[in-house]
Amino acid sequence: MLEYKTFELGNLTLQHGATLRGARLAYQTYGELAPDRGNAILYPTWYSGRHWDNEWLIGPGMTLDPGRYFIIVPNMLGNGLSSSPSNTPPPYDRARFPRVTVYDNVAAQHRLVTEKFGIERLALVTGWSMGAGQTYQWAVSHPEMVPRIAPFCGSSRTSTHNRVFLEGVKAALTADATFAGGWYAHPPVTGLRAAARVYAGWGFSQAFYWRHLYEELGYSSLEDFLVGFWEGFFLDDRDANNLLTMLWTWQNADVGQTPGFGGDTVAALGSIKARALVMPAEKDLYFPPEDEEWAVRHIPDAELRVIPGVWGHFAGHGSNPEDTRFIDAALRELMSL
Structure with a gap:
């Protein structure tokens, strides 16, 4: 609902x-x-x-x-x-x-x-x-x-290891010049896509990728999965400042x-x-x-x-x-x- x-x-x-x-x-x-x-x-x-x-x-x-x-x-x-x-x-x-x-x-x-x-x-x-x-x-x-x-x-x-991973997500989001210190006029799409790629290597295991199990989710190739699933996930009405707020909650x-x-x-x-x-x-x-x-x-x-x-x-x-x-x-x- x-x-x-x-x-x-x-x-x-x-x-x-x-x-x-x-x-x-x-x-x-x-x-x-x-x-x-x-x-x-x-x-x-x-x-x-x-x-x-x-x-x-x-x-x-x-x-x-x-x-x-x-x-x-x-x-x-x-x-x-x-x-x-x-x-x-x-x-x-x-x-x-x-x-x-x-x-x-x-x-x-x-x-x-x-x-x-x-x-x-x-x-x-x-x-x-x-x-x-x-x-x-x-x-x-x-x-x-x-x-x-x-x-x-x-x-x-x-x-500590988890916090380090989240530093990568944070860096990807904030490195986009459009982010403008959080005062962006338009979504920092490049940063959101980069954060998605950082996440992609962590959300599923090495064995998941080794077995190409993303095909079971309907994706035709690795790149299709990275764009269709992961970039799509981060671009699905997710605001960069919102993500950073929850990221701080998670890290701490x-x-x-x-x-x-x-x-x-x-x-x-x-x-x-x-x-x-x-x-x-x-x-x-x-x-x-x-x-x-x-x-x-x-x-x-x-x-x-x-x-x-x-x-x-x-x-x-x-x-x-x-x-x-x-x-x-x-x-x-x-x-x-």
Whole structure:
């Protein structure tokens, strides 16, 4: 559904001190909230994703079945639907949009869940990539509300290697002269296309390219895939300042920065009360399984379950039916506990 609803946040003071006036959180819901409000699932979006990009995991007969659950998909701050550089009036518009943390996103979502819907406890929080980061943050920020989490292809703390990758994306976007320090009059298309090519070497694994699996997605050659999929992905109504805002959120993600933990990620993970099913992808170049194995060791009730195969990070994107079945089956098992 391209349509969405908007929750007015008013003056939203962010973790780093700036206040977004007239802030808003865009969201969509699937299914009906039960009278006891006990069937709600939160499923946040990911880097540049919008709520409709999450719909591959929602549907009749799936674990996230709207006939059984009330599924809330909040759009990240900065994604172009919620408050973002592209839709915020001066003085915090465009290049002046403030730094937003994962903690800020979850704080806004908590207000939506509690103030709009009166929900005191969520049945599940789950998400892919940056959505997984928000899932971890929910379990740290509001442990009493979250009995189950299922982060997949994401992390509780962005690794140094991951931050380096994102520096490449940032450099590609900002090197375009049209970018003009973020005050561009027209989209920096050259920078967006360059960022897409940087991303292309990371989103899927080496084995994916070795086997030419992009042909299974309908692309006739490598160049067709780079242009048709990757450049098309970045040119699909994605604003450069929005991408840079979410990139900063990603680079600086760390549940240890939650107030009260003083930067201690291990202590933050140790505070999680939820039953956690953590699903990294076998060949994810952003969030490799060994990183999440480290996180699982510090969560009191957690299991690591690796998504097998060669689709890398995009195992969690809905691109490969086999990976979708694996994730859906794992969620079904978790919801039965």
